[in-house]
Amino acid sequence: MVARPSSQSGWKSEMTNVRLAMQAGQYLAANEAIERIEAEHYTDEEAMLGIGECRTHLGQHVLAERACRAALKVAPNSTRAAYALASVLVATGDIDEADTLYSRVIAESPRDWDAWTNRSTLRTATPERNHVSAIQQALRAAGNNPDAAVALGYALAKEFEDLGEFDAAFTHLANAAQIRRSRMAYKVDADVRTMAAIADAFCVKRLAKTPLTVDEKGPIFVLGLPRSGTTLVDRILASHADITSLGELQDFPLALMQTNSDVSDKTSLINNSAQMDHAHLGSEYLRRIKGLSVAPGFVIDKAPLNFLYIGLIALALPNARIVHVRRGAMDSSYAMFKSLFRMGYPFSYSLTDLAAYRIAYADLMAHWRHALPNRMVEIDYERLVRNPEDETRRTLNELGISWDEACLSPHRNASPVATASAVQVRAPIHDRSVGLWRKYEQHLAPLAAALTAANISLETGGT
Template sequence: MDEEWARLDAAAGRSIGQGRYADAAALLRQVIARRPDHPDSWFNLGYVLRQTRAYPDALEAYAEALRRDVSAPEAVHVNRAAILSEYMERNDEAEAELRAAVAKNPKFLPAWLNLGGLMEDVGKADAAADAYRKALGVAPGNGRARARLAAIRVHKGDTGGAIRDLEQRLQIGADSQDDVAELLFGLGHALDAARRYPEAFAAITQANRINAAMRPAPRRYDRAAQERLVDDLIAAFPARPGGPLAVDGPEMLFICGMFRSGSTVIEQLLGRHPLVRIGGELELIPTMVLDRLTPYPAALQSLTDDDARALRDTYLHMVTTNFPGALYVTDKRPDNFLHIGLIKTLFPAARIVHTERAALDTILSLYFMNFAEAINYTDRLDDAVHYFAQYRRLMAHWQAIFGDDIQTIAYDRLVQAPATVIADAWAALGLPAADGDPNAERAAPVIRTPSNWNARSAIHGQSSGRWKNYAAELAPARAALEAMGGGY
């Protein structure tokens, strides 16, 4: 064995384990230079390049792993599909990769699940349902496949069938506690659609208790830590940051607010302007904070103009790579409300769209959504109320220092008069007038949200005041909001 090759390969493995992906990439290139015929090295290079967001290079590394007869080609196809769909908006190619994966290994569950998710994203309900059925053929106790299939059945009007299937599976048993939680969330939504509200809330509560029990203590919601973060952000930006930076690239429309505040619907409507490209939930700002600005926001104190330009250029490079030629691009990452100060530092002229929804409707919708490990304040209603209070406190500060640079769109007003609200928003954002009704039917866009099928429905007011269906269950949350000054 080549001892130097083995040493470099081991060093690359350690770098991957420590999350030092740029170092791992450099080491793996040396590994490959010594043994270009080793497919696993190409696979690992694809993985670390994906982590550093070098997506075209990652695709090529994965392709080379396939050419070198990697031992699990189905996994390579799934990874390529994720890059193509989630970061490059090349959904037809992503579908082809996923179908290649299941052709090579029809029992590869991740490929069927991802194919179902992609078909939902592009609005192909029948194709999504077929993929989820194939997933259940591989793993009948898989909660995600059965819950998503139930959501499609509800969308198509078979709510009773969806409820019966989920209840039966819960009686038989699922593959894991994660799967039980998925089934219960799916059942809660189906029961809600059937207007069986007490039963729906009970199912959702049980699901959230499972998620809370599985969450490790260090990852649970920390109220004191959230309050400190908001305090630190307010202290870091006592006034509007100075020093305009020249921007060469598309105008960014940052859409942020609480999760479940209508941001998906609002982005889709803004995106009906002919000059606007829909970017979806870009991870660029949170990743920038995690990779280059920790501890946050203390690290901002030492941020130089050159540092800010480098961060801005990195962001714009990713956007222009994925949306070449675009004049305006949306970045709909709701929790970017935490980073409005940073955004306005990098993009002083940035347009911020703040999505706002009635507090109890927002909190209820959060509670009903299975965020699993991604979000830790939705397992308990009182934690969700606390987080909402901190969001409201921070947004009041941003609005005080940035004024009209933040355009608030109220979801409850939007659903009553979408054409008027969005036309006003276009004007406030500096977009030229455009023809057409924002609520008119159009070709199905890509929509990545757990409430996919609701977001594709015609705009209506049924979600406004939804909390009243659960008035008894939400009484403690309502009392807590009233104590904070109302606005529920």
């Protein structure tokens, strides 16, 4: 239980306890404390914004919107509250109001660089309606500010791409990505070694007797590389009457670390995880997600990088269903490269890093296929968007789940979505993104050469 402070002025300490409870997967206790703080401090802007942040992390976007609206009501001139509300509204689907709020933040606080980037993602720029001149002016005014160069560079790249100015788009994108990458102490070789170590630890022999009880209702893991179509698949499946999406959870890796709390380094964690009490890990994961949903049917965990844990998932959760979404290597790599992620995915800011990571991912997925035959349902993004009904029927059939016509209209699913694809998945299924990388073929030639040398298919998701 989250301890309650002795005075109302102690809500900040209680909020700290809320965040600790969330990290430990004590979501019911965290919710109780959040409700107390909200009831007692609804006229405190900072408290309401803190609640909005916590609600967002819990996937409670409608309640997060309520808290952010309360903050803006208390402080109507606060650009911080306006920005927070706009960000929540993107998830809940109110793009018009989000656009208005981001524009207000930019007008009143033009050095809030993230607002420029976020606004650019909300709509397709047209010759009649775009922000190119304003972004260029802001970029000149910012001088050598690296934060501005990154945020405004991505914003310009997005709008130039919409306008069909592909060379200009890539110039700004490459410059912004290089600056972003230069500020990271990231080595892709470490991730490559980690994936190889995972394959060694979870060898074919170790996984040979993996239990399987998918006749029972269990979690559905939708995984793959970011920007590979995992959000679209999540929305399609979550449109089913018997399936609820919990969003991009961190609960499986957090449960793993919690059950291996005495391990301090990554290599030991990998080796320990292969030999640990897997039933205990599965129970801890299920305990955590139970506090996130009371839905009686299936629940989806859509964290893309759970592909790293497929062997562990199979051992710890015999009733889990695993859906791997794959997409053509060039389209998916370019989609990652052009995304300014809020956190994570440090390999996405360099074409060299992207190639190395994509090759290591392909090797690991090939290992999982060999070690766990028939354990995954695999979906090719290109086939899905070109023939959604057949692919969705096949997927549900392989998952052992009945057909639901609503799965063909994921854009009508009103539930919130908080990923980099939040705006795109509000539209009907389309194939306009297939082959987009060809617009940048000359610029992406080094990436294509590296992938080709590793026998990675450039156009389809097969690995």
